[in-house]
Amino acid sequence: MITVVRSGMLRFFSPSLSHTLSFSSSSLSIPNPPKPSFRNPISRSISTNASFETQLFIPPGILPHEVDDSAVLPGSNIAVGPYAGDSRIKDVEFVKSSSRAKDCPRDDRPEFAVLGRSNVGKSSLVNSLVRKKEIALTSKKPGKTQLINHFLVNKSWYLVDLPGYGFAKASETAKTDWSSFTKGYFLNRNTLVAVLLLIDASVPPQKIDLDCANWLGRNNIPITFVFTKCDKMKVAKGKRPDENIRDFQELIKQNYKQHPPWIMTSSVTGLGRDELLLHMSQLRNYWDQ
Numbered sequence: 001m002i003t004v005v006r007s008g009m010l011r012f013f014s015p016s017l018s019h020t021l022s023f024s025s026s027s028l029s030i031p032n033p034p035k036p037s038f039r040n041p042i043s044r045s046i047s048t049n050a051s052f053e054t055q056l057f058i059p060p061g062i063l064p065h066e067v068d069d070s071a072v073l074p075g076s077n078i079a080v081g082p083y084a085g086d087s088r089i090k091d092v093e094f095v096k097s098s099s100r101a102k103d104c105p106r107d108d109r110p111e112f113a114v115l116g117r118s119n120v121g122k123s124s125l126v127n128s129l130v131r132k133k134e135i136a137l138t139s140k141k142p143g144k145t146q147l148i149n150h151f152l153v154n155k156s157w158y159l160v161d162l163p164g165y166g167f168a169k170a171s172e173t174a175k176t177d178w179s180s181f182t183k184g185y186f187l188n189r190n191t192l193v194a195v196l197l198l199i200d201a202s203v204p205p206q207k208i209d210l211d212c213a214n215w216l217g218r219n220n221i222p223i224t225f226v227f228t229k230c231d232k233m234k235v236a237k238g239k240r241p242d243e244n245i246r247d248f249q250e251l252i253k254q255n256y257k258q259h260p261p262w263i264m265t266s267s268v269t270g271l272g273r274d275e276l277l278l279h280m281s282q283l284r285n286y287w288d289q
Contacts, residue, residue, distance in 0.1 A: 055077060055258060055259035056072065056077050056078075056079055057077050057078050057079065057259075057260070057261035057262075058079045058081070059078075059079065059080075059081040059083060059084075059282050059283065059286065060081060060083060060286050061081040061082040061083050061286070062079060062080075062081035062082065067079050073263065073275040073278065073279065074275060075230070075263060075264035075265075075271065075272055075275070076261070076262060076263035076264065076272070076275060076279070077259065077261060077262055077263075078261045078262075078263060078275070078279050080278065080279075080282065081282055083281075083282040083283075083285040083286045083289075084278050084279075084281055084282040084285070085281045085282070085285050086281065087274070087277035087278045087280065087281040088277075089129065089130050089131065089153055089154065089277070090154055091153070091154055091155060092130040092132060092151055092152065092153050092154075092159075093151065093152050094149070094150075094151055094152075095150040095151065095152050095158070096149075096150055097147040097148065097149050097150075098147060098148040098149075098150070099147055099148075099181065100181050100184070101148070101181055101184040101185040101188050101189070102184075102188070104148055104150060104185065104189070105150050105158070107191075108191060109152075109156060109157050109158055109191060110157045110158070110191055110192075110193045110284050110287050110288055111150070111157060111158035111159070111160050111189070111191050111192055111193060112157070112158070112159055112160065112192075112193055112194055112195075112196055112280055112284075113160040113162055113185070113186075113189075113192060113194075113195045113196065114126055114159065114160065114161050114162060114195075114196045114198065115162045115165075115182075115195050115196065115197050115198065115212070116164060116165075116197065116198030116199070116200075116209075116226075116228070117164060117165055117166045117198075117200065117206065117208060117209055117212075118164035118165065118166055119164070119200075120164065120198045120199070120200045120228055120229075121198065121200070121228040121229055121267055122161065122162075122164055122198050123161065124228075124267035125196075125198060125226065125228060125265065125267050126151070126159060126161050127267070128265075128267040128270065128273055129159065129273060129276070129277065130151070130153070130159070146163050147163065148160060148161075148162060148163075148181065148182070148185055149161040149162075157284055158191075162182055162185070163182060165182075165208065165212065166206075166208045186216070186219065186221050187219065192221070192222075193222070193280075193283050193284055193287045194222040194223060194224055194280075194283055195216060195221055195222065195223045195224070196223075196224050196226045196276075197209075197212065197213060197216065197223045197224070197225055197226065198226045198227075198228050199225055199226070199227050199228065199245075199248060200227075200228055200229055201227040201228060201229055201230050201232070201241035201242075201244050201245050201264065202229040202230075202232035202238075202241055202244070203238075203244065204238075204239065204244055204247060205244065205247050205248040205251055209248075210248075210251055210252070213225075213252060213260075214255055217255065217256060222260075222283075223260050224260060224261045224262065224263065224276075224279065225248075225252075225260055225261070225262035225263070226262075226263055226265055226272075226276065227241065227245050227248075227262065227263065227264045227265060228265055228266070228267065229241065229266065230242075230264040230265060230266045230271055230272070231266035231268050231269045231271060241264070242264075245262075245264065249262070261279065263275060263276050263279065
C-alpha cells in the first residue's frame with residue numbers, strides 16, 4: 001500500500017529540515033528566483049508493484065482516482081499524466097562549460113541539472129540518456145567534472161552536467177569553489193525545471209547525499225531521486241539495491257512531508273532510461289506551457 005501525493009513539480013520544503021549541505025559555502029546568500037506555481041498535494045491509497053511503502057508522485061493533469069498500476073512507471077513512484085509527450089532524444093550537442101553560474105547560457109529553454117556524489121555514475125547516466133559515448137566526461141578517477149556543462153537536446157531543452165560533490169581527494173579549495181558556483185547556479189536559474197539527484201543504490205545511504213537532498217528541499221529546488229547502479233548484485237555482507245533504496249527513503253521521510261519522485265536506473269542495462277525521459281517530458285511540457 002502506498003500513499004498518493006498529487007503534485008506539479010512540488011517544492012519539497014519542510015521547516016523540519018535541519019541538515020546543511022556539508023560542502024556548501026555558508027557565506028553565500030542569494031534570494032530564490034521566481035518559479036512556476038504548482039498545485040497543493042492531496043493523498044489517498046493505491047496498490048502498485050512497489051516493494052515497499054512509498055508516496056506516489058502524481059503530475060499535473062491527472063486526478064488521484066484516475067491512477068492505477070498501469071499509470072505508474074516501473075521501478076519508480078512516478079505516475080504518467082497527460083503532459084507526457086515525445087521523450088525521444090533525436091539530437092544533442094555540447095554548448096559550453098561555465099565556471100560561474102552567471103556565465104551559463106542565457107535563454108528561456110528549460111533545463112534539468114544532473115547532480116550527485118563523485119563516482120555515482122553521473123556522466124555514465126548522461127551518456128546513457130543521450131545514447132552517445134563520451135558526450136559527458138567519464139573517468140575511473142572521480143571528480144573529473146569540475147564545470148557546469150550545458151548540453152542542448154533536440155534544440156529545445158538543456159541537460160546540465162554539474163560537478164560531483166564529496167570527492168575526498170579534491171583539495172579543500174576546489175571543494176569550496178565547486179560548492180559556491182553550484183549553489184549559485186541552483187539559486188539563480190529560473191529555467192531550472194528539476195534537479196536529477198543521483199543516489200548510488202549499490203551502497204547504504206550516505207550522509208552527504210541526505211544533506212544534499214535536504215539543502216535542495218530547504219531552498220525549494222524541485223528534485224527527482226535517480227537511483228543508479230540498480231543492476232549491482234548483493235555483496236557478501238551488504239544489501240540489495242532495493243533494500244538500500246528503501247533505507248534511503250525511510251531517512252528522507254524524516255524531513256520531507258511529501259516524498260519527491262524517484263526512479264531506479266542502470267547505465268549498464270538501460271534500466272529506467274526510457275521511463276526517466278518520459279517523466280522529464282511531462283515535467284518539461286507542463287513547465288513550458
